[in-house]
Amino acid sequence: MYVPTFDDVRNAQERIQPHIHRTPILTSSFINKLAGAELFFKCENFQKAGAFKVRGASNAVFGLDEEKAKLGVATHSSGNHALSLSYAAGRRGIPVTVVMPRTAPEAKKEAVRGYGGTIVECEPSTSSREAVFAEVVAKSGAEFVHPYNDHRVISGQATCSLELTEQVEGLNAVVAPIGGGGMVSGTCLTLSSIAPDVEIIAAEPKNADDAYRSFKAGHIIADDAPQTVADGLKVPLKDLTWHFVSNHVTDILTATEEEIIEAMRLIWQRMKIVMEPSSAVPLATILKNKEAFAGKRVGVIITGGNVDLNKLPWLPKA
Known part of the structure; x- marks a missing residue:
C-alpha cells in the first residue's frame, strides 16, 4: 500500500x-x-x-502513461466519481466504463453518459458492485481508478x-x-x-x-x-x-x-x-x-x- x-x-x-x-x-x-x-x-x-471528485479523477487519468491510457479507465461508483472519471477521460480522449447501482440518481447517470461514459448497472450493494466490476475489468483490461482507496x-x-x-x-x-x-x-x-x-x-x-x-x-x-x-x-x-x-x-x-x-x-x-x-x-x-x-x-x-x-x-x- x-x-x-x-x-x-x-x-x-x-x-x-x-x-x-x-x-x-x-x-x-x-x-x-x-x-x-x-x-x-x-x-x-x-x-x-x-x-470535488473531479480532482482525484483528473489526477489519476492525466497521470497515466500512454500505453495504459489506450486501454481506458474503469470504476464503480454511485455517481460523482463516475461522472468525474467520465469527464476526465473525455478530456484525455480515452474510453471509460462505470459500474453503477441501478438505483443511482438518474441525474448522475445522465451526466456520465453526457461525458461519454459507458454504464454497466449492478444491484445497490457493495458486494454486487465489486462482483460486476471484476467482470468489466477482466474483459477490457482498463485501468481501475478506485473511487477513494x-x-x-x-x-x-x-x-x-x-x-x-x-x-x-x-x-x-x-x-x-x-x-x-x-x-x-x-x-x-x-x-x-x-x-x-x-x-x-x-x-x-x-x-x-x-x-x-x-x-x-x-x-x-x-x-x-x-x-x-x-x-x-x-x-x-x-x-x-x-x-x-x-x-x-x-x-x-x-x-x-x-x-x-x-x-x-x-x-x-x-x-x-x-x-x-x-x-x-x-x-x-x-x-x-x-x-x-x-x-x-x-x-x-x-x-x-x-x-x-x-x-x-x-x-x-x-
Missing part, C-alpha cells in the same frame, strides 16, 4: 490545474449566527462535473483543502462528509502536513455510520447496503482511507435523515446554492453539536451539487 505524501499533493495540484476550477468560499451571516461559529463553505458544488485519487482530493487554507486564514477546524473517506483522507494529508493544529471532523449519516463505528472500535466495520438520503456516503472505508482516518481525524459526528434534509434546505434557502444531500451532512452535524464549534473558524466542504431536481428530499413523495 503506497501512502501518498504532500509532494504528491503539490504534483497533483499542478497536473490537474488546467482541468478544474479553483472553487469559491461562500459565507452566510445568518448561518453563522445559528451555529455560533464562523463557517467558510468551500463550494465544490461549483466544481467541474459538479463535485487510491493514492492518486486521495492526492487529487487533497488539493481541495490546500486551496481552502490558501483562501481562509486562521481556521480552527475543517468539517467534511465521510463515506469511503477519499475527501477526508485528502483533508488529513494536507492539514497534517501544513496545518497540523487544525481539527479534522468527519460528518456521517446516522443511517450509514460505519465510519463512526469503525473509529470508535479501532478497526474497519463495513456495512453492505445502508439506506440514507445522502447517496454519496453509502460506501465503507478501505485500508488506505482507514490509515488517514485512524491517524489524523479528530472526531466523527453523525446526523439523522431529518437533520440532513433540514441542513440541505437551509443552505438552499439562505445561500441560494444547489447542493446534494451528502454535502449537507457537515452543516447538520455542526448545528447538532454547537458547543464543539462555538466561536471557532470552521471550513465546511460542500462536496457536490449533482442532485435530482425532480426528487428533492423535501418534496412530497410521488
